[in-house]
Amino acid sequence: MPRLLTAVALGLGLALPPATAGAGDGLAGAYLAGRQAASDFDYVAAASYYTRALQSDPGNPAFLEQLIVARLALGDLDRALPLADRIEQAGARSQAANMAVLADLARNEKYGEIIAELDAGRSLGPLVDSLLRAWAQLGAGQMSDASKTFDGLIADEGTRAFGLYHKALAVASVGDFEGADRILSGEAEGPLRATRRGVLAHAEVLSQLERDRDAADLLAKAFGDAPDPAVARVASDLAAGAPVPFDIVTGARDGLAEVFFTVAGALGTEEPDPYALAYARLAAAIRPGFSDAILMAAGILEAQSQFDLANAAYNTIPSEDPNSFSAEIGRANVLVRAGRPDAAIEVLRQLAKARPDIAVVWSNLGDLLRRQGRHQEAVAAYDRAIGLFSSEQPGQWGIYFARGIAHEQMDDLTAADADFLMALKLNPDQPQVLNYLGYSYVERRINLEQALDMIRRAVRAEPDSGAIVDSLGWALYRLGRYDEAVVEMEKAISLMPSDPVLNDHLGDVYWAVGRRREAEFQWRRALSFEPNEDTETERIRRKLEIGLDAVLKEEGSAPLSVSKNGN
Numbered sequence: 001m002p003r004l005l006t007a008v009a010l011g012l013g014l015a016l017p018p019a020t021a022g023a024g025d026g027l028a029g030a031y032l033a034g035r036q037a038a039s040d041f042d043y044v045a046a047a048s049y050y051t052r053a054l055q056s057d058p059g060n061p062a063f064l065e066q067l068i069v070a071r072l073a074l075g076d077l078d079r080a081l082p083l084a085d086r087i088e089q090a091g092a093r094s095q096a097a098n099m100a101v102l103a104d105l106a107r108n109e110k111y112g113e114i115i116a117e118l119d120a121g122r123s124l125g126p127l128v129d130s131l132l133r134a135w136a137q138l139g140a141g142q143m144s145d146a147s148k149t150f151d152g153l154i155a156d157e158g159t160r161a162f163g164l165y166h167k168a169l170a171v172a173s174v175g176d177f178e179g180a181d182r183i184l185s186g187e188a189e190g191p192l193r194a195t196r197r198g199v200l201a202h203a204e205v206l207s208q209l210e211r212d213r214d215a216a217d218l219l220a221k222a223f224g225d226a227p228d229p230a231v232a233r234v235a236s237d238l239a240a241g242a243p244v245p246f247d248i249v250t251g252a253r254d255g256l257a258e259v260f261f262t263v264a265g266a267l268g269t270e271e272p273d274p275y276a277l278a279y280a281r282l283a284a285a286i287r288p289g290f291s292d293a294i295l296m297a298a299g300i301l302e303a304q305s306q307f308d309l310a311n312a313a314y315n316t317i318p319s320e321d322p323n324s325f326s327a328e329i330g331r332a333n334v335l336v337r338a339g340r341p342d343a344a345i346e347v348l349r350q351l352a353k354a355r356p357d358i359a360v361v362w363s364n365l366g367d368l369l370r371r372q373g374r375h376q377e378a379v380a381a382y383d384r385a386i387g388l389f390s391s392e393q394p395g396q397w398g399i400y401f402a403r404g405i406a407h408e409q410m411d412d413l414t415a416a417d418a419d420f421l422m423a424l425k426l427n428p429d430q431p432q433v434l435n436y437l438g439y440s441y442v443e444r445r446i447n448l449e450q451a452l453d454m455i456r457r458a459v460r461a462e463p464d465s466g467a468i469v470d471s472l473g474w475a476l477y478r479l480g481r482y483d484e485a486v487v488e489m490e491k492a493i494s495l496m497p498s499d500p501v502l503n504d505h506l507g508d509v510y511w512a513v514g515r516r517r518e519a520e521f522q523w524r525r526a527l528s529f530e531p532n533e534d535t536e537t538e539r540i541r542r543k544l545e546i547g548l549d550a551v552l553k554e555e556g557s558a559p560l561s562v563s564k565n566g567n
Helices: 003-010 028-039 043-056 061-073 077-089 095-107 111-119 126-139 143-154 160-173 177-184 196-208 212-223 229-240 252-267 274-286 291-303 307-315 324-337 341-354 359-371 375-387 394-409 413-426 431-444 448-461 466-478 482-495 500-512 516-528 537-546 548-554
Strands: none
Touching: 028 043, 028 061, 043 061, 061 077, 061 095, 061 274, 077 095, 077 274, 095 111, 095 126, 095 252, 095 274, 111 126, 126 143, 126 160, 126 252, 143 160, 160 177, 160 196, 160 252, 177 196, 196 212, 196 229, 212 229, 252 274, 252 291, 274 291, 291 307, 291 324, 307 324, 324 341, 324 359, 341 359, 359 375, 359 394, 375 394, 394 413, 394 431, 413 431, 431 448, 431 466, 448 466, 466 482, 466 500, 482 500, 500 516, 500 537, 500 548, 516 537, 537 548
16 A cells, blocks of 8 residues: 555654744753654653753654654653653643553553543544554454444455455464465455465464465565475475464454554555654553564664664564574674674674575575675585575576576676576566666677667666666677667766766776767766766776777777767
């Protein structure tokens, strides 16, 4: 669901309420510092500053609201609840206070009180209110009322998918597995968008219906032959004929937690959002040990560059939890982003030692080693990942592609090309692979017509990618089709005007058609931008000094055949 539609459907007040503080009343410094900290997602500092501001103005509802948001983002529901009471005592309406109060009632399984609060006007938006009401009705023993509430959501196209998913979980939680299967299979109301939890829920439902083969096929189709440990555990039980319990949602409290988790996922799809984080934290508060919600919260914190908080969240998932491997991979990512790649590598090495049978652990280790320039070690890690595959699957293209890049960096071009071609065998129209291999051929000046075809296919797949359009222009340049190259290179520059490599390439193409002053201008532009790993800074300076033809001669290449139609 697009973000705007989601926000409308949820009815969330995503913007914090305005707050004012005058310099003369002693509030301005703490308020402004808190506001800046909140905009930087520094929830610890924001909580501290807004607490100080409230010492001077205890009833300020805007300060209270923003402090509640900070407390919820920190996962501290208990310290948010008294603040919610204070807002209500001030007679103000507060989205964050409503979140805290309803989550507290949910974790304490006070289903009648949830319904009463919703009836009294405590609201989180039409969709969320209906989902909470339905699960609370189920918890209060009013299953027929709950079904009607879910059906009301299903009747509205904007909320239909949410209503179907939660109704399926609800009917399964009370033992109606046939009804859940009809919904999750699409038989009842048409297909649902597949999510990881939805697929797992359907597999558990099928197992309860003694359809283990169908459940195993569903998991294999969705996750391939190298699933994560949580999925692998279910698949292993199914293969062994062991009963798989339905535990995605075991009752009304879990269902209420799922509502908060669903909202967090809907809000957090495009950009880091404090409310998405708050909803994920509350899902974990309602259902202790809800590791999917903890992982979501940690991922949002990582995206907000709150590395210490993200690391702390990952560390709350116990080693025996099937999601612990995802937490360790997340912790490694946090360490990389915090500038500690060696520590991240050690985390993944220890994880690989503990779980050598999980391909994704080895592939993540390979990716990290490759990014650190440790290509030989990266290849060894990718080898271990690939060695765990029992069959060829389209989703494996990425590991072959990554190993091919590592081989190329080691100048083992034969092995690199074999990996790239294998990636294309698994996913023939993958634009990244088509572009990378095609560009590699161009740079090596081999298979140029094949390279041009590959890059054209990549451009058709991603016409707005400046890097891929640049590859097309560069291939035409290598083929001596300079006028065509100018057209494509100018398109690439329009898409990525500040890229030094693209500006350098456009300079070469302009030189090739005799537009020398424009070529020199583009080379100077290339030098004006911050260089990246592919920028040939010294070569650009040399071109400005003696011209491209002379540089090519110095390098032992034939000078270009310059057209006569330039300036």
